[in-house]
Amino acid sequence: xxxxxxxxxxxxxxxxxxxxxxxxxxxxxxxxxxxxxxxxxxxxxxxxxxxxxxxxxxxxxxxxxxxxxxxxxxxxxxxxxxxxxxxxxxxxxxxxxxxxxxxxxxxxxxxxxxxxxxxxxxxxxxxxxxxxxxxxxxxxxxxxxxxxxxxxxxxxxxxxxxxxxxxxxxxxxxxxxxxxxxxxxxxxxxxxxxxxxxxxxxxxxxxxxxxxxxxxxxxxxxxxxxxxxxxxxxxxxxxxxxxxxxxxxxxxxxxxxxxxxxxxxxxxxxxxxxxxxxxxxxxxxxxxxxxxxxxxxxxxxxxxxxxxxxxxxxxxxxxxxxxxxxxxxxxxxxxxxxxxxxxxxxxxxxxxxxxxxxxxxxxxxxxx
Amino acid sequence: xxxxxxxxxxxxxxxxxxxxxxxxxxxxxxxxxxxxxxxxxxxxxxxxxxxxxxxxxxxxxxxxxxxxxxxxxxxxxxxxxxxxxxxxxxxxxxxxxxxxxxxxxxxxxxxxxxxxxxxxxxxxxxxxxxxxxxxxxxxxxxxxxxxxxxxxxxxxxxxxxxxxxxxxxxxxxxxxxxxxxxxxxxxxxxxxxxxxxxxxxxxxxxxxxxxxxxxxxxxxxxxxxxxxxxxxxxxxxxxxxxxxxxxxxxxxxxxxxxxxxxxxxxxxxxxxxxxxxxxxxxxxxxxxxxxxxxxxxxxxxxxxxxxxxxxxxxxxxxxxxxxxxxxxxxxxxxxxxxxxxxxxxxxxxxxxxxxxxxxxxxxxxxxxxxxxxxxxxxxxxxxxxxxxxxxxxxxxxxxxxxxxxxxxxxxxxxxxxxxxxxxxxxxxxxxxxxxxxxxxxxxxxxxxxxxxxxxxxxxxxxxxxxxxxxxxxxxxxxxxxxxxxxxxxxxxxxxxxxxxxxxxxxxxxxxx
Numbered sequence: 001x002x003x004x005x006x007x008x009x010x011x012x013x014x015x016x017x018x019x020x021x022x023x024x025x026x027x028x029x030x031x032x033x034x035x036x037x038x039x040x041x042x043x044x045x046x047x048x049x050x051x052x053x054x055x056x057x058x059x060x061x062x063x064x065x066x067x068x069x070x071x072x073x074x075x076x077x078x079x080x081x082x083x084x085x086x087x088x089x090x091x092x093x094x095x096x097x098x099x100x101x102x103x104x105x106x107x108x109x110x111x112x113x114x115x116x117x118x119x120x121x122x123x124x125x126x127x128x129x130x131x132x133x134x135x136x137x138x139x140x141x142x143x144x145x146x147x148x149x150x151x152x153x154x155x156x157x158x159x160x161x162x163x164x165x166x167x168x169x170x171x172x173x174x175x176x177x178x179x180x181x182x183x184x185x186x187x188x189x190x191x192x193x194x195x196x197x198x199x200x201x202x203x204x205x206x207x208x209x210x211x212x213x214x215x216x217x218x219x220x221x222x223x224x225x226x227x228x229x230x231x232x233x234x235x236x237x238x239x240x241x242x243x244x245x246x247x248x249x250x251x252x253x254x255x256x257x258x259x260x261x262x263x264x265x266x267x268x269x270x271x272x273x274x275x276x277x278x279x280x281x282x283x284x285x286x287x288x289x290x291x292x293x294x295x296x297x298x299x300x301x302x303x304x305x306x307x308x309x310x311x312x313x314x315x316x317x318x319x320x321x322x323x324x325x326x327x328x329x330x331x332x333x334x335x336x337x338x339x340x341x342x343x344x345x346x347x348x349x350x351x352x353x354x355x356x357x358x359x360x361x362x363x364x365x366x367x368x
Numbered sequence: 369x370x371x372x373x374x375x376x377x378x379x380x381x382x383x384x385x386x387x388x389x390x391x392x393x394x395x396x397x398x399x400x401x402x403x404x405x406x407x408x409x410x411x412x413x414x415x416x417x418x419x420x421x422x423x424x425x426x427x428x429x430x431x432x433x434x435x436x437x438x439x440x441x442x443x444x445x446x447x448x449x450x451x452x453x454x455x456x457x458x459x460x461x462x463x464x465x466x467x468x469x470x471x472x473x474x475x476x477x478x479x480x481x482x483x484x485x486x487x488x489x490x491x492x493x494x495x496x497x498x499x500x501x502x503x504x505x506x507x508x509x510x511x512x513x514x515x516x517x518x519x520x521x522x523x524x525x526x527x528x529x530x531x532x533x534x535x536x537x538x539x540x541x542x543x544x545x546x547x548x549x550x551x552x553x554x555x556x557x558x559x560x561x562x563x564x565x566x567x568x569x570x571x572x573x574x575x576x577x578x579x580x581x582x583x584x585x586x587x588x589x590x591x592x593x594x595x596x597x598x599x600x601x602x603x604x605x606x607x608x609x610x611x612x613x614x615x616x617x618x619x620x621x622x623x624x625x626x627x628x629x630x631x632x633x634x635x636x637x638x639x640x641x642x643x644x645x646x647x648x649x650x651x652x653x654x655x656x657x658x659x660x661x662x663x664x665x666x667x668x669x670x671x672x673x674x675x676x677x678x679x680x681x682x683x684x685x686x687x688x689x690x691x692x693x694x695x696x697x698x699x700x701x702x703x704x705x706x707x708x709x710x711x712x713x714x715x716x717x718x719x720x721x722x723x724x725x726x727x728x729x730x731x732x733x734x735x736x737x738x739x740x741x742x743x744x745x746x747x748x749x750x751x752x753x754x755x756x757x758x759x760x761x762x763x764x765x766x767x768x769x770x771x772x773x774x775x776x777x778x779x780x781x782x783x784x785x786x787x788x789x790x791x792x793x794x795x796x797x798x799x800x801x802x803x804x805x806x807x808x809x810x811x812x813x814x815x816x817x818x819x820x821x822x823x824x825x826x827x828x829x830x831x832x833x834x835x836x837x838x839x840x841x842x843x844x845x846x847x848x849x850x851x852x853x854x855x856x857x858x859x860x861x862x863x864x865x866x867x868x869x870x871x872x873x874x875x876x877x878x879x880x
Contacts, residue, residue: 010835132817139827
């Protein structure tokens with residue numbers, strides 16, 4: 001094994017939660033509201049189905065090949081050459097996706113806080129910190145998320161509570177005015193986010209208690225769903241149809257908070273949530289890419305390729321899109337299908353083939 | 369230096385320390401004289417047992433109890449009647465009235481006994497030497513530990529003498545399960561080091577690991593337990609201390625009872641304790657002696673001020689430089705007013721003040737007590753009113769530095785506070801360049817680093833990362849003693865239960 005560290009299923013659940021939620025928190029309300037309008041709070045519930053499906057697939061594949069990651073068993077399922085090609089596709093995809101995530105982070109920070117700081121400095125400094133975590137291995141990421149995630153969740157809940165007095169539940173009426181379809185349409189993009197749970201396929205072989213993986217994976221999906229429903233509800237109850245107009249509706253919502261003329265301008269809290277959540281998200285993708293690459297190249301240690309891959313991510317982040325608008329447009333339209341194909345579609349196909357192979361194998365064994 | 373007169377027998381210059389003693393008294397004496405050449409404090413006293421057997425007494429002045437030596441060794445031996453002279457063994461058994469005597473066979477053993485202060489008797493015709501346990505030297509009395517004072521709790525502190533220190537531990541834990549393994553480290557100093565642990569509570573692999581790490585040390589001298597700490601820690605380049613040190617016997621005993629290992633070093637009142645987690649560096653012994661509610665509150669106060677000690681100056685710099693909109697308007701106006709005449713940017717101002725403060729603190733520690741008051745007067749002027757009225761720093765900055773200073777004094781362990789003090793400066797630079805984002809990145813980097821650190825196999829952030837829910841009650845709170853049923857899990861499996869359940873006090877339980 002290239003990675004010697006072991007984590008628990010609970011740690012995995014804590015790592016996966018911000019992996020989905022951190023970026024979704026800021027971008028999903030606007031994208032969902034575009035289609036679903038006042039039913040936007042239903043969309044995460046539909047979207048969670050894809051998350052559950054991904055968790056199921058990665059756990060099942062892990063049952064078939066307990067010691068192996070996505071990159072390793074695609075070689076076994078599809079054969080040497082086709083498997084290597086698929087592995088490369090996955091790795092390039094994760095590199096690209098991580099570039100997009102880093103860019104989202106950079107756009108947000110530069111757009112709302114550090115308007116004159118060069119984007120590459122913002123992205124590069126974050127990648128350096130993530131590289132430190134990847135160097136530390138899966139245990140370091142697992143433990144730091146155990147420190148970070150509870151604090152971040154607490155901050156998020158406090159922030160929502162402070163908003164309560166400005167919320168207007170009437171804005172949500174009428175529920176399902178145009179049937180179920182709008183909320184369904186709104187759920188496509190969040191589904192793509194939820195399918196990022198496929199990262200579990202890289203980490204599952206490193207679990208101490210793989211028996212609990214399914215349970216904690218499902219709980220992690222449900223917790224993300226719960227947090228997204230709260231986010232969508234509170235932003236829409238506050239902003240109404242204005243949710244669509246802004247790229248970061250949550251930021252706008254937080255600016256509303258004003259208690260006793262003292263608790264004002266809590267954007268810093270959003271930034272704290274966003275930065276620390278994105279740190280875990282980028283580290284997870286970064287780590288999976290590095291580990292997968294080491295497995296794909298049959299290296300004995302993944303550490304030498306941490307910094308080169310970090311640099312690639314930075315470059316891809318720079319190239320991901322010309323500006324924020326086209327990035328948001330990509331994420332809101334074709335990006336969803338791009339992500340769903342690789343994160344859900346191909347794993348489903350892999351699982352089917354693996355399942356059929358297993359059946360044949362059993363028949364053969366039975367016949368002999 | 370060379371003795372020209374040689375008796376028949378072994379040539380002393382051809383002998384080495386590893387050889388066995390010779391049966392010839394003169395050869396032995398010559399050898400020791402060459403070993404302790406130019407050592408004016410070594411005393412050789414010739415005498416004869418019962419006027420017949422020639423004997424020699426060797427000891428080092430000031431390290432042995434001379435009166436006791438005269439009374440219980442020399443006079444009985446010299447007044448022996450010749451008829452009773454059968455063999456040395458019997459003489460020793462019958463006439464030396466000292467509780468501890470030992471037979472030594474090699475030169476090395478004898479030299480070690482002499483160096484530790486035990487007088488040695490060599491007798492002609494016998495190739496053994498008798499050492500008498502009469503070592504005694506001036507030592508400091510047991511005093512109140514200066515570095516860890518308490519309002520409630522034991523006033524005893526460890527001293528420089530290891531035998532006193534082990535007795536202080538033994539007096540608290542009377543069980544024979546308290547084991548102490550002794551070894552000598554240091555080629556020249558031969559410093560006695562004792563590994564103490566509770567048999568059945570401490571993980572045996574942990575004890576073995578500690579012993580083997582100690583045995584690997586090769587150095588000429590150990591003068592303080594800090595030497596050993598740097599040789600046996602897991603991450604030498606981490607700013608965080610991975611080993612706890614204390615001069616309180618009650619802290620050492622409490623850690624022994626939690627299954628940790630205490631390493632005592634001769635010559636220093638500071639014992640070191642492994643393994644350690646970050647949270648035990650933030651706990652004081654008194655948390656457990658006062659009632660649990662105030663213990664819990666004090667812990668939270670400490671956590672809060674730990675964050676302040678690390679982040680307050682950098683937060684101030686970041687907010688004033690990049691995020692002015694976060695400050696309520698009236699406060700911002702008063703900040704602006706006080707900073708109007710200041711020539712420096714906030715970062716430079718903060719760095720000047722923090723560095724001055726660190727310098728003052730260092731000066732205050734090193735100076736003799738008589739000069740100390742002068743430092744505090746000058747210090748109050750430098751980072752106080754004078755600096756503000758001279759227009760060099762703003763009044764809020766003085767407040768920030770003062771609160772940061774107080775905050776770092778709330779951390780009960782000096783070495784943990786040092787780590788925080790060191791890390792404050794890079795974070796200030798990050799705050800000055802990237803604002804709050806820089807602080808977040810610095811904080812995340814510290815958390816990631818802490819997640820990779822282990823102390824003798826124990827993750828540094830445990831029980832929070834990896835999380836152990838049952839132990840959180842000793843980190844998030846200080847649970848009352850009747851609820852602290854289980855010992856913390858360190859590295860292995862062992863006896864977990866501290867006390868039986870159901871001991872919550874309740875008047876209805878009694879018979880009244």
